[in-house]
Amino acid sequence: MAEHGIPRYARKGARTEEARQQELRKIEIYRELEQSVRERIALHQYTPETLQKISELLSSNPEYYTIWNYRRQVLRSEFARAESNGSNEAAAEQVAALIKSDLLFLIPLLKSFPKCYWIWNYRVWLLDEAKRLLPASIASRFWQEELGLVSTMLNLDSRNFHGWGYRRFVIETLREFKSAEQTDEDMTKAEFDYAKKMIGANLSNFSAWHYRTKLIQRLLNERSASDEERRKMLDDELELIHRALCDPFDQSLWFYHQNLMCVFDPTVAAHTMAPNLSDSDRLEYLRQEIEEIEDMLDGAEDCKYLYQALIDCTLLAWKVEGITPGDAQKRAVLSWLAELKKLDPLRQRRWLDFEQSLAC
Amino acid sequence: MSLVSGPGKAAGCPSNQELCTQKHVEYIKNLDSRRDELEYWLTEHLRLNGVYWGLTALHLLGYPDALPRQETIDFVLSCQRDNGGFGAAPGHDAHMLYTVSAVQLLVTLDAVDELDKRGLGGREKIGSFIAGLQDKESGAFQGDEWGEKDTRFLYGAFNALSLLGLLDMVDVSKAVEYIKACENLDGGYGIRPGTETHAGQVFTCVGALAIAGRLDLVNKDRLGGWLSERQVENGGLNGRPEKLPDACYSWWVGASLAMIDRLHWIDSRKLTAFILQCQDSDAGGIGDRPGSMVDVFHTCFGVAGLSLLKFDGLQEVDPVYCMPKNITMRCLAP
Numbered sequence: 039m040a041e042h043g044i045p046r047y048a049r050k051g052a053r054t055e056e057a058r059q060q061e062l063r064k065i066e067i068y069r070e071l072e073q074s075v076r077e078r079i080a081l082h083q084y085t086p087e088t089l090q091k092i093s094e095l096l097s098s099n100p101e102y103y104t105i106w107n108y109r110r111q112v113l114r115s116e117f118a119r120a121e122s123n124g125s126n127e128a129a130a131e132q133v134a135a136l137i138k139s140d141l142l143f144l145i146p147l148l149k150s151f152p153k154c155y156w157i158w159n160y161r162v163w164l165l166d167e168a169k170r171l172l173p174a175s176i177a178s179r180f181w182q183e184e185l186g187l188v189s190t191m192l193n194l195d196s197r198n199f200h201g202w203g204y205r206r207f208v209i210e211t212l213r214e215f216k217s218a219e220q221t222d223e224d225m226t227k228a229e230f231d232y233a234k235k236m237i238g239a240n241l242s243n244f245s246a247w248h249y250r251t252k253l254i255q256r257l258l259n260e261r262s263a264s265d266e267e268r269r270k271m272l273d274d275e276l277e278l279i280h281r282a283l284c285d286p287f288d289q290s291l292w293f294y295h296q297n298l299m300c301v302f303d304p305t306v307a308a309h310t311m312a313p314n315l316s317d318s319d320r321l322e323y324l325r326q327e328i329e330e331i332e333d334m335l336d337g338a339e340d341c342k343y344l345y346q347a348l349i350d351c352t353l354l355a356w357k358v359e360g361i362t363p364g365d366a367q368k369r370a371v372l373s374w375l376a377e378l379k380k381l382d383p384l385r386q387r388r389w390l391d392f393e394q395s396l397a398c
Numbered sequence: 399m400s401l402v403s404g405p406g407k408a409a410g411c412p413s414n415q416e417l418c419t420q421k422h423v424e425y426i427k428n429l430d431s432r433r434d435e436l437e438y439w440l441t442e443h444l445r446l447n448g449v450y451w452g453l454t455a456l457h458l459l460g461y462p463d464a465l466p467r468q469e470t471i472d473f474v475l476s477c478q479r480d481n482g483g484f485g486a487a488p489g490h491d492a493h494m495l496y497t498v499s500a501v502q503l504l505v506t507l508d509a510v511d512e513l514d515k516r517g518l519g520g521r522e523k524i525g526s527f528i529a530g531l532q533d534k535e536s537g538a539f540q541g542d543e544w545g546e547k548d549t550r551f552l553y554g555a556f557n558a559l560s561l562l563g564l565l566d567m568v569d570v571s572k573a574v575e576y577i578k579a580c581e582n583l584d585g586g587y588g589i590r591p592g593t594e595t596h597a598g599q600v601f602t603c604v605g606a607l608a609i610a611g612r613l614d615l616v617n618k619d620r621l622g623g624w625l626s627e628r629q630v631e632n633g634g635l636n637g638r639p640e641k642l643p644d645a646c647y648s649w650w651v652g653a654s655l656a657m658i659d660r661l662h663w664i665d666s667r668k669l670t671a672f673i674l675q676c677q678d679s680d681a682g683g684i685g686d687r688p689g690s691m692v693d694v695f696h697t698c699f700g701v702a703g704l705s706l707l708k709f710d711g712l713q714e715v716d717p718v719y720c721m722p723k724n725i726t727m728r729c730l731a732p
Binding site: 062300 | 490593
């Protein structure tokens with residue numbers, strides 16, 4: 039959208055006359071190119087030459103959304119032309135070739151401008167055109183190949199939210215194409231493994247943890263998992279996060295932990311992996327959780343997330359029990375809160391608000 | 399108005415804690431005189447947004463008349479297309495993003511009646527362009543005829559329509575349901591249902607709920623906790639866990655906190671200092687981080703962030719609309 043992370047350089051006013059003339063020349067070339075594209079579109083010259091000019095223009099300015107729209111117009115016209123010539127089979131072949139070459143054109147642009155919304159949008163449109171115009175067997179191949187691209191993009195920047203959103207989108211479409219021997223569950227499992235791999239590569243990747251949260255729910259629903267199986271999944275996740283938290287200073291891990299704790303919150307449990315735990319089970323889990331976190335404090339007394347998690351779990355236990363805590367019960371919470379206030383001065387007033395709410 | 403970044407200077411950041419108001423005003427006023435820079439032309443697709451960012455910053459800085467009013471109105475109207483929507487510049491295709499900026503600009507300039515006089519079909523024509531982008535089934539909005547859906551567009555639709563007094567042209571409750579579907583367990587919102595929480599998307603979803611009068615749907619303590627965790631040691635705010643701080647998140651995070659009455663959950667003194675360090679104290683303008691190139695986008699959201707924090711001498715900003723509060727009050731008065 040705008041400049042990000044580009045260091046300031048010497049004042050532009052200081053550029054030499056020669057540099058200024060060079061820049062003016064570049065402006066002239068750019069504007070001539072733009073003018074020529076606009077004229078061709080105004081005259082409905084939807085030709086390969088126009089497409090070539092559009093490619094040049096977009097390569098120098100991929101943010102120019104109107105030009106992407108022009109590209110769609112040219113492509114639509116070429117698709118229509120292909121379809122009016124020859125047999126269905128030959129037409130499909132031509133359309134597929136057009137789409138294939140356009141998908142290739144986008145790759146270097148995506149690599150240079152991975153955060154440009156318009157390129158991603160255009161690519162989605164192109165793949166939707168494949169779905170609309172081509173036999174499923176050919177269209178699905180295009181979509182299948184996208185997984186390789188998304189993986190490459192996420193390897194370059196494992197938090198690119200365009201990349202993660204795109205991956206989700208590709209998978210949704212592949213589900214529509216899936217063959218008879220493939221089940222929804224197989225596909226979810228493959229994605230689950232992918233998220234796992236990404237977490238394995240970098241535990242701080244919250245994007246991957248988020249995906250995992252969503253996939254677990256989906257996987258259990260697709261398996262029509264029993265409460266027993268759901269509980270097993272919960273136990274595995276708790277074990278995993280406890281192991282990961284050997285570095286308790288990682289914020290991403292604590293957000294995943296917070297997600298897991300929602301299982302024990304009667305008001306949101308319905309949206310979690312184990313919605314049907316009894317209140318006594320929930321309390322038992324929370325008691326174990328508090329114990330576990332207290333153990334983590336040993337040697338990490340200056341980690342604010344631990345105190346925060348202890349407070350959250352304790353408050354949640356009060357909520358499950360439906361009790362109004364007495365002074366004795368509040369004492370532990372107040373002692374953790376005192377640590378938080380000391381360790382987290384940036385959010386001082388958040389903790390003061392909380393302290394006040396406890397006093398009521 | 400250009401979106402050219404810079405001029406920018408390698409020289410360091412201001413060591414003092416002053417806002418270089420005059421420099422910023424000059425920087426914004428001069429943006430349109432930079433037609434001899436290639437980037438002026440490469441950023442034409444953001445021109446109308448750029449005018450909105452510049453004018454808003456000028457209003458908040460206390461210089462509402464620094465841009466020529468009539469010329470600005472003429473430029474805005476010249477961006478309207480036959481379908482009622484606005485493009486980024488004359489001849490650019492209509493899109494929600496620019497249509498919202500056009501409406502915000504006309505409201506800020508107190509010139510909405512110009513639409514009825516000179517625009518294509520008055521305010522209702524804009525309303526029908528926007529309403530036509532709602533998906534009747536899901537309640538979501540797309541940005542233009544080509545179909546991308548994003549909670550940014552839903553917020554944009556609510557923003558512009560409410561300013562025009564036309565919110566009843568769309569299905570508000572369906573849209574609110576869609577926002578609910580974008581909520582995550584951390585209390586935040588993503589770009590579409592199922593996607594990760596992102597501070598920019600939190601702003602758009604909470605802003606849309608504020609306009610719909612449905613802030614009761616927000617888990618304020620949970621979301622306030624997530625938002626307040628965006629503040630990092632140097633005082634700046636990031637957009638997601640473990641990311642770098644950026645001056646524009648002073649707005650996306652700060653305004654969201656303000657809308658749910660939790661702005662005091664972050665350290666405003668340290669955030670103020672961070673934004674001031676992102677200034678170019680020689681040539682004016684604000685960048686994403688100390689020492690970065692400046693641009694009018696970060697200048698607007700940096701100044702708006704300072705206004706949220708009640709920085710001395712700035713006009714009050716409306717956290718829902720990112721416009722001067724006195725103007726939205728006037729516009730939305732019953």
